[in-house]
Amino acid sequence: MSSKDKGWREISPAGVCWKSSGTYLTGDWKTYTPVRDTEKCTKCLLCTIYCPDGAIHWKKDKGDIEFDLSFCKGCGICANECPTKAITMKIE
């Protein structure tokens, strides 16, 4: 129990959540980390679609894909589904 947890008078009633999970970084769960070969990548964006954690983003302004390793759990779905095998899972 963290001493930072709030008392009953400080929290809103009925348990309404007050933190987005976007602040809960699950990236430290992974054993394997995805590594993308930009030469092979065709930017089909399938990895951004299949990632269960939404940890792969299409950066429109950069015109490129970005992996958010602070959320990636290392499941390897992206590597498995990539049509050009541009992603490999490496031990962290």
Added chain:
Amino acid sequence: MSFAEGKFTAKDIAEKPELFLSGHRACAGCAAPTVLRLVMKATRGPTIVTNATGCMEVSSTIYPYTSWATPWLHTAFETAGSNASGIEAALKILRKKGRIKDEQVDVIAFAGDGGTYDIGIQALSGAVERGHDFLYVLYDNEAYMNTGIQRSGGTPLGASTTTSQAGSVVPGKTERKKPIADIMVAHEMPYVATAAPYYWKDLIQKARKGIEVNGPAFLHVYAPCPRGWRSDTSKSIELSRLAVETCIFPLWEAVNGEFQLSIPSKVIALAPQKKKPVKGYLQTQGRFRHLFTPKNEKILDEIQKQTDRSWNKLLKKCGMTPPAKTAA
């Protein structure tokens, strides 16, 4: 861009804001969050979501954190259907009374196979019978995964779960998977469809159709679970494809009861040689490992037979002729 007509690209999807956020605590490689992410990409405007108790509910809302960017309500395990009914009724009347904005607000209910096949079936059936306007999405990982992989009405024949264990006397679950989508079609509801996350475009299109339909819609989505199925975390999406290719989980829609095969399954219907034997699918999962012993061989045969029978029945419903010879 027309989502219901399938006129959208991966880029369109990638550029739509996420409504199911990262930082949830689902297992690595779980296909259900992918299903949720994709269904939420199909939304067309203001949406209220309700969830039955289960993997997705628990992993996405551990106080004080939440992964939901939309209004979201959870009450209990049985109540996805009854929650949706209450939300929809309130929206209707408050709009009528001018107490909320006069705009379309869609209601989506998510539930697992536990909250749909079994404990939640009454509320779902009641909500559909009353004709509430909502989309019900069943993310089916074929057991009560959240409480420790116990068997559900959606667990397939032969699967080993913690309450239908494969032992020396009993070889896993001895009952068939309840045909939940067919049960929903029998409700004579406007829209029922099956989907698999590998076929993401088909899934999003169907979710959108379900949202747009006036009245209840039911979407049965296959959601492989590496933990409960004892499969590789990287294969969850691939398994959803294999399930379709073996016709264990065919993709179809029933619009006002009229069955229509979806393209990934239609391809197989038109070219039966493309239909893969179930063995290849079952071999990928530890929950079926015990079937690959001489003693349990006949269960493998039974699974193949049942799959073929159901597939042929489906073909007939879709107005297609089953092949003269069933696939090997």
Added chain:
Amino acid sequence: MKSAVKQEVHGLNGDEAVALAVKQADVDVVAAYPITPQTIIVEKFSEYVASGEVNTEYVCTESEHSAMAACLAASAVGARTFTATASAGMALMHEMLFVTSGCRAPVVMAVANRALSAPLNIHGDHSDSMAERDSGWIQMYAENAQEVYDSMLQAFRIAEHLDVQLPVMVGLDGFTLSHTLENVQVMLDDVVSRFVGTRQLPNVVTHEGKTVPYKLDPANPMTMGPVALQNYYFEFKRQQEEAMQNALRIIQQIHDEYAELTGRRYGDGLLEQYQLDDAEIAIVCAGSTAGTVKTVIDDLRAGGIKAGLLRIRTFRPFPAIQIAKSLEKAKAVAVMDKSISFGGNGGALFHETRHALYDAHTRPYMVNYVYGLGGRDVSPSQIRGIYEDLRKIMQTKHVDELVKYVGLRE
């Protein structure tokens, strides 16, 4: 006390009084499932819906469990909601009662108090609502159809009060009140509208960092009903208890405001005392039986016997301090329970009343009479018998049996 507003006399049974109150209170969503003896409520309301007399979404759910879930969900969107049930229906809702109070949804429910199975019994007793006394709901018991009407209207205000935000159940004895025709003074629609008002919502802090009204609203998304682990669950329960304690004050406040309007009081809103001031022997009870007790008291008083009654109108929150003060001066008290807690040495009302008196300066002898289970009628002569027992206890200073049964065939 005179009424400040015009009222009309209607011939209504308890169920009809409930339906009328709900109609006048501009309820947004009614989700309910029929069960004897509440059926007249849902049927009467259905009549209103069919004739366009109410602007309400009426959902005929397929079970009571779904009815409570639908009410809770509708309430979460900001709607004023109502349901009604009894007996097995209440028991089926059990899980959802706790969820509703945990979600701080101000759902109002009428309970046509009826015995729980087995064996099946459709008649009146308090076992259904007594079994839910831990659910976090405010619980009230009415003595007659007039009080049913009055309590229903007050219930919406109590539940929705910003310092309370708890669901409220109003109990009316099955058949005795639900199906018996009485003269009920009814206020006019516009007066009721003004009294009940529109639902106010408390503010909460969301995950977007905004402080907004507590409701499911796409403009201000929030997550309701999350998982709270060991590190937070306890705090939410403490909040609920605080709200219950606030309710003691709020119930009285709203009752007084209503009394100003209508000229009708029920004690202080929590408890009603009848000839209790100088009473040596007293009965404590809830519900319609209090009416019979009052008649017996009038007779006894005429004969010089100092008998009195303490009627529990509000059982949850339990007005322990007020009860202790009311009974301190009595010599012998009989608590009548229309339910039983098996293996618990009597009924819930007895347990809690005795508990309230434990620290009192002077304590009366207190005994329990379990009565009326399964709708077993209790007569004035049986009640006179109870007062006789109390006199004997007072005189002999001795209690032979702590828990007795009234009208039970041995």
